[in-house]
Amino acid sequence: MKNLKIVPTIVLLGIVLLAGCSTKKVDPVQLFLDADKAASKVNSAEFELVMKTKMNTETESFKTKIFAKRNSGETNFPIYFRMEEPNVSLVTYDGKQIIITSYADKNVSVSDSIEFASEIAKQISNNFNMIIDTKFDSAEIRATSQNLEYVGTKSIDGEKCYEVKQIASGHNSAFKIETHFYFSKNSSLLKGYHSIIKNEKDEIVQDIDLNIAKLKLNQNIISEVFSQKIDPSFAMIDLDQQNPHDGMNMEEGGDGMNMEEGQSGMNNTSTIPNGQKAPAWTLKDKDGKAYSLDALKGKVVLMDFWATWCSPCKQVMPEIQKIWNKYKNQNVVVVGINTWEQTGDPAKFMKDNNYNYILLLNGNDVAKSYNVSGIPTLYVIDKNGNVAHSEVGAVPDLGTKLDKVIADLIKK
Secondary structure, eight states, X not given: OHHHHHHHXXXXXXXXXXXXXXXXXXXXXXXXXXXXXXXXXXXXXXXXXXXXXXXXXXXXXXXXXXXXXXXXXXXXXOEEEEEEETTTEEEEEOSSOEEEEETTTTEEEEEXXXXXXHHHHHHHGGGSTTXXXXXXXXXXXXXXXXXXXXXXXXXXXXXXXXXXXXXXXXTTTTEEEEEEEEEETTTOSEEEEEEEEEOTTSOXXXXXXXXXXXXXXXXXXXXGGGOOOOOTTSEEEEXXXXXXXXXXXXXXXXXXXOGGGTTTTOOOTTSOOTTSBOOOOEEEOTTOOEEETGGGTTSEEEEEEEOTTOHHHHHXXXXXHHHHHHHTTTTEEEEEEEOSOOSOOHHHHHHHTTOOSEEEOOOHHHHHHTTOOSSSEEEEEOTTSBEEEEEESSOTXXXXXXXXXXXXXXXX
């Protein structure tokens, strides 16, 4: 009888002990600090960056092989790297020059001005700076790690990870962004994250899943990995002769902590405010026919600043074509203003993809007058020639937002 009384006591004690362990408080900010500290001590890393994105009904997958190595004696950016996406692109930085090869466009962009090349390299490295980082920066992490909540543990690809949730907003709070970060219990490094972006109706408009796979740390990586042979048949682009903003916003992922601007160019604070007079312009199409904004007064005008090398530009063009198809007979004009073009053929690109709204060329000066600092940038101009709406980047639910703005304007 005594034994029967003792067993429940032992079981109860076990439950209390387990409860005590399971409710142990974990500081989510400390997990980020530990990850950054661990990344600052990594000398070399070899891994795959696997990203899957869903936007509306479109699903895209990317797999990039990355080699990175720290060079402590380097006076400029100290991490050499190689990023390769088979049959798509190859980017290398060896401390002397950065080379960006685009197999799709058959061109090679090169900077051998060490200051500019290292600055571009620094931007690109944001794709993996929680695996190998230049320095431990606790102040920056504490400043950006807001609204974090420790969730618990989760197994990712068989590896036990701490899970942290962050809730933030983007694009003037029109979107809610919920991101779950996963940190390896073994190495403290970031294992990946899952980000869900919802609109005001609580509908999912974009889903981003990033995973760091096949990670090998502190291996011996030979220097030749960080250089590449240039294909002589490809068109050469001298980045040092271009303005820094001409297509050089290379950040694809970042460390995900500064979610206030979102992951798809949600910040449009630099565009011309709504209600202001839209700057006048006159541009020509491929056949030399001139168009001007003044001549379009009395119509609603959708303007898209874009280039053939710009992936986010290509992502939004189907939505722009849908707008044109829907409103072309309702006093609405849609114009694509080709800007910062390098070696592509915008007319051929539009024809090959069955885009038939108006294409206007040589839009660099117009882009400047409209405060365009990144593409795509879109403006909706009302019938009186005033700015009614603007967007920067392939923002979630773009087509729906433009449709609503235009539908309201044509009624006025």
